[in-house]
Amino acid sequence: MKKLMLALALFVAALGAVSAQLPVNLYGRAAVGANGVVAAAKPEASQVGIDILKKGGNAVDAAVATGFALGVLEPNASGVGGGGFMIIKMKDMAEPVVIDFREMAPGKATPTMYLGADGKVIPNSTVEGGLAVGVPGEVKGLLYALEHYGSGKLSRADIIQPAIQWALQGIPVTVNLASIIKDNFGKLVKYENGAQIYLKDGLPYEVGEVIYNPDLAKTLAKIVKEGEDAIYKGEIAQAIVDEVQKRGGILTLEDLANYQVKIRKPVEGDYRGYKVYSVPPASSGGTHLIEILNILENFDVKKLGFQTPQAAHLWSEILKLTFADRSKYMGDTDFVKVPLAGLTSKAYAKEQAARIDMNASMTPPKAGDPFKYESGSTTHFSVMDKDGNMVAVTKTINYFFGSGVVIPGWGFIMNDEMDDFVATPGSVNSVEPGKRPLSSMSPTLVLDSKGRSFMTIGSPGATRIFPTVAQVISNVVDFGFPIQEAILAPRVYQAASGDLHLEGRYPVSALDGIKKLGHGVSIHADWDAYFGGVHAIVYDYDAGLLYGGADPRRDGQAKAF
Amino acid sequence: MKRSDILRIVVAALMAVYMPLSLVAFTLKAPIAAQPALLTSIGQSADVEMAKAIMSRAKLSFSMDSLVKAQALASTNAKTLVVVIGGSSKGLGAAGISADAELERAKALLAEAKKRGMKIIGLHIGGEARRGELSDRFIGAAVPLCDYFIVVEEGNADGLFTKLCGTKIPLDIVQKISQVSEPLAAAFAK
Numbered sequence: 001m002k003k004l005m006l007a008l009a010l011f012v013a014a015l016g017a018v019s020a021q022l023p024v025n026l027y028g029r030a031a032v033g034a035n036g037v038v039a040a041a042k043p044e045a046s047q048v049g050i051d052i053l054k055k056g057g058n059a060v061d062a063a064v065a066t067g068f069a070l071g072v073l074e075p076n077a078s079g080v081g082g083g084g085f086m087i088i089k090m091k092d093m094a095e096p097v098v099i100d101f102r103e104m105a106p107g108k109a110t111p112t113m114y115l116g117a118d119g120k121v122i123p124n125s126t127v128e129g130g131l132a133v134g135v136p137g138e139v140k141g142l143l144y145a146l147e148h149y150g151s152g153k154l155s156r157a158d159i160i161q162p163a164i165q166w167a168l169q170g171i172p173v174t175v176n177l178a179s180i181i182k183d184n185f186g187k188l189v190k191y192e193n194g195a196q197i198y199l200k201d202g203l204p205y206e207v208g209e210v211i212y213n214p215d216l217a218k219t220l221a222k223i224v225k226e227g228e229d230a231i232y233k234g235e236i237a238q239a240i241v242d243e244v245q246k247r248g249g250i251l252t253l254e255d256l257a258n259y260q261v262k263i264r265k266p267v268e269g270d271y272r273g274y275k276v277y278s279v280p281p282a283s284s285g286g287t288h289l290i291e292i293l294n295i296l297e298n299f300d301v302k303k304l305g306f307q308t309p310q311a312a313h314l315w316s317e318i319l320k321l322t323f324a325d326r327s328k329y330m331g332d333t334d335f336v337k338v339p340l341a342g343l344t345s346k347a348y349a350k351e352q353a354a355r356i357d358m359n360a361s362m363t364p365p366k367a368g369d370p371f372k373y374e375s376g377s378t379t380h381f382s383v384m385d386k387d388g389n390m391v392a393v394t395k396t397i398n399y400f401f402g403s404g405v406v407i408p409g410w411g412f413i414m415n416d417e418m419d420d421f422v423a424t425p426g427s428v429n430s431v432e433p434g435k436r437p438l439s440s441m442s443p444t445l446v447l448d449s450k451g452r453s454f455m456t457i458g459s460p461g462a463t464r465i466f467p468t469v470a471q472v473i474s475n476v477v478d479f480g481f482p483i484q485e486a487i488l489a490p491r492v493y494q495a496a497s498g499d500l501h502l503e504g505r506y507p508v509s510a511l512d513g514i515k516k517l518g519h520g521v522s523i524h525a526d527w528d529a530y531f532g533g534v535h536a537i538v539y540d541y542d543a544g545l546l547y548g549g550a551d552p553r554r555d556g557q558a559k560a561f
Numbered sequence: 562m563k564r565s566d567i568l569r570i571v572v573a574a575l576m577a578v579y580m581p582l583s584l585v586a587f588t589l590k591a592p593i594a595a596q597p598a599l600l601t602s603i604g605q606s607a608d609v610e611m612a613k614a615i616m617s618r619a620k621l622s623f624s625m626d627s628l629v630k631a632q633a634l635a636s637t638n639a640k641t642l643v644v645v646i647g648g649s650s651k652g653l654g655a656a657g658i659s660a661d662a663e664l665e666r667a668k669a670l671l672a673e674a675k676k677r678g679m680k681i682i683g684l685h686i687g688g689e690a691r692r693g694e695l696s697d698r699f700i701g702a703a704v705p706l707c708d709y710f711i712v713v714e715e716g717n718a719d720g721l722f723t724k725l726c727g728t729k730i731p732l733d734i735v736q737k738i739s740q741v742s743e744p745l746a747a748a749f750a751k
Binding site: 123124179182183184185186189200201202203204206525 | 606607608610611614615618649651655687688690693737738739
């Protein structure tokens with residue numbers, strides 16, 4: 001009888017565990033602590049970061065450990081074969097530093113590499129297979145951060161071992177991951193190396209099952225032993241080149257050996273007394289985030305009301321103006337001149353604000369939006385400790401499951417970041433050898449009016465990233481929302497032209513008013529990952545507590561201690 | 562009632578819900594379809610690729626054309642049409658077809674298959690992710706024209722397929738995608 005009771009209890013507990021992972025489960029996403037918080041797209045990854053802080057590691061140690069763990073726990077979104085951006089501000093730093101570990105175009109890349117004999121872009125060539133693969137930067141980026149900004153108290157093994165452990169013990173297939181695998185089945189089934197890991201007997205894993213990846217554990221163990229050389233030189237580098245070229249790519253050993261992390265000065269701005277730091281190109285995100293906030297500052301947002309027709313209209317108009325600028329000016333500053341100072345200036349924002357008619361929707365700017373098809377399949381995580389040391393990291397392999405190319409025997413997925421270039425010649429963002437494709441990633445740090453660490457924030461979501469980050473910052477600064485409420489609030493998105501996109505929970509009462517102002521409206525699901533997945537932390541100095549917020553549009557969950 | 566009796570009732574109820582499919586009888590008492598089959602998508606989701614894997618595993622003779630048009634049925638030797646229903650904006654975009662055009666293609670295809678006396682087997686295997694405004698348009702148009710339907714339970718949480726199939730269209734509800742293979746194979750004569 002006791003055995004039966006125990007079996008029944010375990011059965012019910014197992015069902016409960018699966019149910020708790022439902023994407024719309026809003027409970028337990030946030031976390032609060034006095035010593036440190038990590039907010040990531042997987043609870044297990046957040047816990048990895050917290051464990052590092054508890055061991056005496058600093059915020060960078062925790063961020064690097066969380067980053068490696070996410071590559072295992074959320075392999076569809078980022079990992080060894082990808083790249084990203086990290087922004088760090090330790091308490092003793094005058095201003096933050098940006099580590100750009102974005103992928104680069106291979107040395108043999110050309111502006112016409114995706115064009116067929118008919119002069120048209122070969123369908124799918126930028127998103128799947130070897131030709132879509134850029135030179136990965138993640139391992140160099142994370143290890144650079146650890147070496148230069150880590151505490152030095154913990155070894156590389158201490159930092160990476162949790163990720164190895166998860167690769168060996170297996171990652172849980174959540175509702176979210178099961179859905180992503182199903183959605184990308186067509187890609188996964190084409191590449192046998194990936195299919196062996198991410199499909200079960202040729203079909204998608206079901207919710208509650210476990211995916212093991214001992215090959216990835218082997219790769220991570222090699223990184224522990226050899227550092228970045230494990231990936232950029234030697235047998236893994238050779239395996240990468242062989243597999244990418246076998247799948248039609250042009251990556252070489254020289255490309256891997258020559259990859260360099262770029263250390264950049266952040267872009268900065270002020271929003272209603274808060275100092276905002278974010279990433280410069282090769283991401284457009286930080287610059288446009290500041291541009292948006294600067295324009296927004298010209299309006300009494302609070303008076304317009306929360307999610308009223310006028311508020312939606314204002315966001316729509318600001319985003320149209322911003323995306324028009326993005327199309328025209330943005331590219332890798334190592335290759336093209338970008339007017340960063342102008343785009344982030346208050347005077348320019350005032351001019352832009354004056355173009356907005358609060359009674360009518362603006363005629364779409366003439367410029368198209370060649371970047372609108374960017375993938376939203378990225379990840380963001382934030383770390384902050386009691387001393388106000390802050391780290392924000394956004395990283396990606398671009399589309400979910402990247403190029404589909406998985407390195408045999410080593411278990412990691414190669415990115416398809418080349419898709420973030422414009423696939424035809426003549427754009428500031430056209431392909432050039434060694435160039436970094438334009439990104440929207442916007443890991444961001446905010447200081448309060450006293451210059452203290454206040455917020456670390458970011459999101460996946462392609463071109464929705466910086467509009468989403470701006471909205472969450474506004475929710476906190478303008479409306480005083482706690483960070484979790486600010487994250488949960490329904491979001492809007494508007495490109496340079498086309499419909500205003502509203503998340504399904506946007507107040508119905510606002511719809512008529514929005515349409516009357518001349519907007520076409522596209523309504524999305526109630527909780528739609530299209531609008532990103534924000535993971536952020538806010539420091540409440542009065543309470544002496546750090547508040548972590550995480551996004552139910554993903555598997556986000558913050559952890560604290 | 563004793564505590565042990567309550568426990569037995571609870572266990573029985575849970576087993577009824579989560580009982581392995583192999584213990585469940587399927588609706589069809591005999592095969593209704595002949596091979597070879599033509600597999601197509603209605604809604605252009607990746608689910609058609611899953612169906613392809615399932616049919617290959619079941620060793621069924623079939624060809625696949627996700628965008629096959631009604632006119633093409635005249636030149637095929639297929640005796641059964643297998644339609645995998647589920648809308649995907651990404652899939653429609655990649656295929657270069659609008660939702661409206663896909664719906665028209667599906668209606669014409671199903672009508673032509675009926676006219677030619679082909680059996681139509683419908684599958685909905687994408688669960689909740691393949692429900693909603695876009696998918697439900699395809700579901701509403703296609704399911705009533707099927708001769709047999711298999712749905713993965715999660716997609717039928719609101720009973721839509723049960724309602725659309727009614728008493729006229731045999732319907733099997735399975736819990737997992739991997740369980741589609743058995744009833745699907747059983748629907749075809751060897």
